[in-house]
Amino acid sequence: MPNEIQTLLQNFGPGLTTDLIGVLVKNGLTSAAARKRIQRAESEYSRMAGLRFEKNARFIYLNEQYGSRQFWDKFELACYGAGKSYWGAITVLKAKGGVVAVADFPRVAGTPTARKGQLSPARILDRLKAVNVLEEFDEGERAYVRYRPFFLGIENMPVSVANEIAEGVALEGIKDWARRIGLGSYGKFAIRGGVQPPQVAGITWDLTAPSYVRPLVSVSQQGARPGFLVCDISLFGSIERPEAEAFLRKCDLAAAPASMPPIMPMFVGHVFSTEALELLKSKGILAITLRNLFGDELAQALRDLVIMLTDMGARASVDPDHLLRVMNSLTQIEGGSSNLRGALFELVIGSLVKDVEGGYLKTGDRRQDLASGRKAEIDVQLDRGDDGGVLVIECKAKNPNARVSESDIRRWYGDRVPLIYSILTNGGSYKEKQFRFELWSNGDFAASGLKWLSEQPLAMDGYTVGWRDGKGLKRYADQAKNSSLRTMLNDYYFHSALRRVVSDPSL
Structure with missing residues (x-):
């Protein structure tokens, strides 16, 4: 027969001891x-070990x-009421599709890296x-963190990566806009992914800059600060109230130190729910849509970029004319073309x-290899029929003067080709087909890499290899x-090389 505490948990569900x-x-x-009654009944229930809430609640x-x-809903409710640092990290992670790169988790967590009385992103x-x-899990050469309950985030992995690319392009445009108007x-x-981490008050953001806009400046004997x-x-997706609340908490933490100068917070998205927008505006936050910032054409091009990078049907039959329009639109953003070249090279x-x-x-x-459990992304796969x-094709987009290194060539030949061949032939419909693996780049190959490659066998049992510079x-x-x-x-991958040829007839 259940005791009183068991009956309470059955009736009210999981929760905090408080x-x-x-x-x-x-x-x-x-x-x-x-x-005392809860303590005496501890053999009748379980608790989340190692996770303490306010007032030492469990x-x-x-x-x-x-x-x-019900368990996870109650857990998030407990975090909202007595563990805001946990709640903020979970809320923002879920709002981003449930998965982000481990390197980006400090921005998601929104807490100081080292401040007394606050949980750091690493501790969270x-x-x-x-x-x-x-x-945590590895995908290709990067480590990611995902929200584990119900495996939320696995199916959103391509969308999250595509949004990361689109956000990177948009941030370049935001930087250009903000510095042009002062x-x-x-x-x-400082911008995410750059040399200097975008941190203010020990908290990581997507973009930061010191500002001399008059309301933010303080003047002392030492000068203007x-x-x-x-x-x-x-x-x-749409920015909803929970994500807006998490951003507000992040801003409050940044403004908390007495010595901290004023900050001007800005939150950018495709669209805000009415409730989120009203909340942010009531707290003095600049809540701005991409359409407000860049106009209809660029905002739509960023949406189209995500669609092209994620929808397998669209990616397999992408309209080259539409792809060109998207590239032409987004490269109007200063600094955006370098982000786009690599992201769209395999589509091109x-x-x-x-x-x-x-x-x-x-x-x-x-895809995942059934034999080894290893994963690989196949850049381009063209089934040319039985004959x-x-x-x-493995695609390597390069900026002007950059080359495909010998290490990249060795890794492709010795690791990626056999792995992908195993993935496509183990128990699959391609088992009896002939395969051709090629490494393509818009740039040059390192001479030492080509020399090494020319010394390797180019025909194996079941497949051949080749390359195009x-x-x-x-x-x-x-x-x-x-x-x-x-x-x-010509415009986005060969243009710089062609200009070098014109300017130097000896090349």
């Missing part, structure tokens, strides 16, 4: 007696309740991992080989029937 004490007090016990539950929807991550709320010191902007512009961006190459050779195309396909076999790719592109493909490659 909440149960409150129920018992309402039923006539004193606080001390209620606390989150307790019956074993059969663990992992249910460790504690939430310890209780199976968050977990919101921050022109040469002192600037305030700071701080900005976060969220493009996964996939569209190119389909245009030239026909067949069935896949790009950016993430033509399968062409698999920028010159070879240009010759191949001349066969394209669609002029937009040639225009994209």
Whole structure:
């Protein structure tokens, strides 16, 4: 027969010990007696080990309740009421699709890296991992963290990565806009992924800059002291009230130290819910949509970029003319083209080989090897029919003067090719087909890498290998029937190299 505490947990669900004490007090016990009763019944319930809340409360539950929807809802409610640092990290992570790069988690957590009385992002991550709320995993060459309950985030992985790319392009535009109108010191902007981390008051943001806008400046005998512009961006979906509340908490933490100069917070998204917008504006936050910042064309181009990078159907049959329009729009953003070249190179190459050779195309396909459990992303895969076999291309987009290194070449030949071949042939429909693996780049290959590659066997049992550098790719592109493909490659991947040839006839 269940005891009183078990009955309470069955009726009210999992919760904090302080909440149960409150129920018992309402039923006539004193606080001390209620606390003792919960302690005496501890063998009848479980608790989240290692996770303490305000007033030393613990989150307790019956074993059969663990992992249910009610369990996680009650856990988040407990965090909201008595563990805001945990709640903020979970809320922002879920708002971004449930998965972010580990390197970006401090920005998601929104707490100071080192401040007395506050949990650091590293401590939050460790504690939430310890209780199976968050977990780390590797995808390609990067480490990610995801919200574990119900595996939220696994299916959103491509969308989250695509939004990260789109946010990077948008941040370049925000930086250019803010420094042109004088919101921050022109040469002192810090942006995520840059050399200097964008931190203010020990808290990580997407963009920061010292600001000499008059309301932010304080003057003393030592001279003028600037305030700071701080900005976060969220493009996964509509910004709802919980995400807005988490941003406000982050701003309050940044403004808390007495010695901290004023900050001007800005939150950028595609769209805000009415409730979120009203809350942010009531607290003096600049809540700005991409359409407000950049106009309809650029805002739509950023949406289209995410769609092209995530929807497998659209990616497999992407319209080269539409792709060119998106690139032309987004490269109006100063600094945006360098982010786009790598992100869209495989789409351009996939569209190119389909245009030239026909067949069935896949790009950016993430697969797992059944034999080893290892994962790989297949940049371009073209099934050319029974007679033509399968062409698999690894794409390396390079900035002017950059080369595909010998280490990249060795890794492709010795690791990626055998892994992808295993993925496509183990138990799959491609088992009897002939494979051709090629490494393509718009730039040059390191001479030492080409020398090493020329010394390796190029024909193996079941597949052959080859490569195309920028010159070879240009010759191949001349066969394209669609002029937009040639225009994209010439303007965004070959243009600098062509200018060098014109300026130096000896090349």
